[in-house]
Amino acid sequence: MPYRANPFFSTTNTFFLPSVGDKVDQAIAQGKDVANKAELKLQDAKEAVKVAAKPPPTGADLYARFALAGALGCAVTHGALTPVDVVKTRIQLEPEVYNKGMITAFRQVIGAEGAGALLTGLGPTVVGYAIQGAFKFGGYEFWKKKAIDVLGVDKARENRQAVYLGASAIAEFFADIALCPLEATRIRLVSQPSFANGLAGGFARILREEGPAAFYAGFGPILFKQVPYTMAKFAVYEIAVEKILQVWGKTKGELSGGQTTSLNLGGGLIAGMAAAVISQPADTLLSKINKTKGAPGQSVTSRLIQMAGQLGPSGLFTGMGARLVMIGTLTAGQFMIYGDIKKALNATGGVEISK
Structure with a gap:
């Protein structure tokens, strides 16, 4: 039977203290409140355990997350550095005009064409490098895992530099x-600002006037540029990270969030500098060959040999200063973004073979 407060001792009587019944009712209400809160906390704890117990992604799901992280990292960094890329390309294509350094070249472009010219080719840059980043980072993780499966973890660890180089070359x-x-569309837009209004227009015009083969006129140079670049990028990054961790005396799992970001930035900067120097001659040839159409019947190989002879060793390294800044910065940014997004996506299933 529910408790009924004694009217004589009711709290409505101002002459007496609150009744025992009121105190009991209050205690019961407080107890129910505590029980409800405990039940909610228990449910929260159960949900947390479910999330924690959820296995990490594997297979196609895992590599799709690697690809997404790589796409975002490359699109953001290359897009942000479009002005530097515009100036670097102009220096390579017109060294007789832009011959007083990167800062002066910025001023020349802005003075002659306005600040908007520095964003020429932004569309194809973002789209192109998003696609490339997905294949590059996702492919690198995929082929690295395949090599580890074939060799075994111990053998792969002993030959890890070869694994890094091989996986990155195939992915690239x-x-x-x-x-x-x-x-090809980006370089045409940068070298000939009046060629088209943007990605779609430039792509359509090249396809209409020159045919599909024109898009791959620079495939040889882009391979000579990007494959060594990517091989150096991943191999040097992995080695740099390994050495930094040795100096710190820690493993990746022991690092805080800030330390992990610093590690990715430092390793990426070192890797970017090395990759920029290795790939510079092919980058110059790529810019040159995509600037204009070749002579009727002239092969891509003959055009490349002719251009290399005309430029000479010093000419092949034209714009090196601007490219060091660009590649060092964007590579550091890519590995930072890639690492952070991988963590956010719980894409941590890659096999580690560093010592």
């Missing part, structure tokens, strides 16, 4: 097949 080959048409 397929990435370049996707990138080449968009890179």
Whole structure:
């Protein structure tokens, strides 16, 4: 039977203290409140355990997350550095005009064409490098895992530099097949600002006037540029990270969020500098060959040999300063973004073979 407060001792009587019944009712209400809160906390704890117990992604799901992280990392960094890329390309294509350094070249472009000219080719840059980044990073993780499966973890660890180089080379080959048409469009827009209004217009005009083969006129140079670049990028990054961790005396799992970001930035900067120097001659040839159409009947190989002879060793390294800034910065940014997005997507299933 529910408790009924004594009217004589009711709290409505101002002459007496609150009744025992009121106190009991209050205690019961508080107890129910505590029980409800405990039940909610228990449910929250159960949900947290379910999330924690959820296995990490594997197979196609895992590599799709790697690809997404790589696409975002490359699109953001290359898009942000479009002005630097515009100036670098102008220096390579017109060294007789832009011959007083990167800062002066910025001023020349802005003075002659306005600040908007620095964003020329932004569309194909973002789209092209998003696609390339997906193939590059996702492919690198995929082929690295395949090599580890074939060799075994111990053998792969002993030959890890060869694994890094081989996986990155294969991944970049397929990435370049996707990138080449968009890179050809970007360079044409930068070298000839009046060629078209943007990605769609430039792509359509090249296809209409020169045919599909024109998009792959620079495929040889882009392979010579991007494959060594990517091989150096991943191999040097992996080694740099390994050495930094040795100096810190920690493993990746022991790092805080800030330390992980610093690690990715530092390793990426070192890797980017090395990759920029290795790939510079092919980058110059790529810019040259996509600037204009070749002579009727002239092969891509003969055009490349002719251009290399005309430029000479010093000419092949034209714009090196601007490219060091660009590649060092964007590579550091790519590995930072890639690492952060991988963590956010719980894409941590890759096999580690570093010592």
